[in-house]
Amino acid sequence: MTRYRTLLGVVLLLSAIPVAAKEAAVDPASGLKIAPGWEKVRGHCTACHSSKLIIQNHHSRERWESLIRWMQETQGLWDLGADEAVVLDYLAAQYGTPAAPPGGMMRRAPLMPQ
Numbered sequence: 001m002t003r004y005r006t007l008l009g010v011v012l013l014l015s016a017i018p019v020a021a022k023e024a025a026v027d028p029a030s031g032l033k034i035a036p037g038w039e040k041v042r043g044h045c046t047a048c049h050s051s052k053l054i055i056q057n058h059h060s061r062e063r064w065e066s067l068i069r070w071m072q073e074t075q076g077l078w079d080l081g082a083d084e085a086v087v088l089d090y091l092a093a094q095y096g097t098p099a100a101p102p103g104g105m106m107r108r109a110p111l112m113p114q
């Protein structure tokens with residue numbers, strides 16, 4: 001009997017995992033996660049290139065900011081004004097880097113863009 005109860009526990013646990021791992025809703029057109037600020041990101045950040053460039057990246061807030069500066073200095077990206085903080089909050093929260101694992105193993109910083 002105990003064995004069956006254990007088995008039932010395992011089955012219940014496994015069936016709960018997909019619910020726990022459920023991701024934020026995604027905008028079908030851009031693929032951007034729907035979270036506070038996403039429309040500003042869609043508005044500013046998909047004018048020149050696909051949102052795929054954003055979605056495939058995971059950067060710290062500082063790194064996102066330096067990418068924005070790089071695009072402003074070399075690619076004609078405009079001043080984002082008051083929207084910049086909203087955009088950076090969104091990027092860092094939705095496409096950020098995971099916190100360092102307990103063992104302290106960190107990946108090297110990503111390579112600089114060309």
Ligand code: HEC
Nearest residue numbers: 044045047048049053054057068071075076077078087113
């Ligand atoms: C004025 C045009 C323009 C706008 C607007 C723009 N970008 Fe870019 N971005 C570029 C260009 C050009 C590249 C280089 C594309 C390539 O290498 O093919 C680029 C590259 C990127 C990359 C890849 C960088 C790498 O590591 O190689 C990311 C990420 C990115 N942009 C994010 C953003 C975000 C976030 C925004 C909104 C704040 C944004 N872009 C808005 C022009 C723009």
